[in-house]
Amino acid sequence: MTTWNGSDLDKIGAAEELDLQSERDDGTxxxxxxxxxxxxxDHVYVRSVKGPDGPWYxxxxxxxxxxxxxxxxxxxVTFxxxxxxxxxxxxxxxxxxxxxxTSIVEHVLTERARTSTLRLEPR
Incomplete structure (x- = not known):
């Protein structure tokens, strides 16, 4: 497993949002x-509100x-x-x-969302 460098980890952790692009079979x-x-x-995580059924997940x-x-x-990254x-x-x-x-954060704390928790590892 590759680890984040401290500066990048701090910047990503402090950012309000993250843009994620997954890779297709053809590499695009x-x-x-x-x-x-x-x-x-020392890790970065994302979750799908829709759990494993979420399209991006x-x-x-x-x-x-x-x-x-x-x-x-x-x-x-590797997911x-x-x-x-x-x-x-x-x-x-x-x-x-x-x-x-408060009315939104609870959606990422459900059991369904937890089952889609991904750790993002730099590559």
């Missing part, structure tokens, strides 16, 4: 999807690779399914970062 990138992302420890499952852009950082042991820290990170959106 899908259109970017803007979403929330959180930093928990399904796109990440084709090659498990893509590109993100946030906080001035553009990085090719790794987060272990359920990581979910509590990711929940806490979403609450801390986006808790001021």
């Amino acid at each position: 990138l899908r259109a970017p999807v803007t979403m929330w992302a959180v930093r928990a420890g 399904r796109g990440t499952q084709t090659t498990h690779q893509g590109r993100i852009e946030a906080g001035g950082v553009r990085q090719d 790794r399914e987060a272990d359920s042991a990581e979910h509590a820290a990711v929940d806490a990170a979403y609450r801390e970062k986006y808790g001021h959106y």
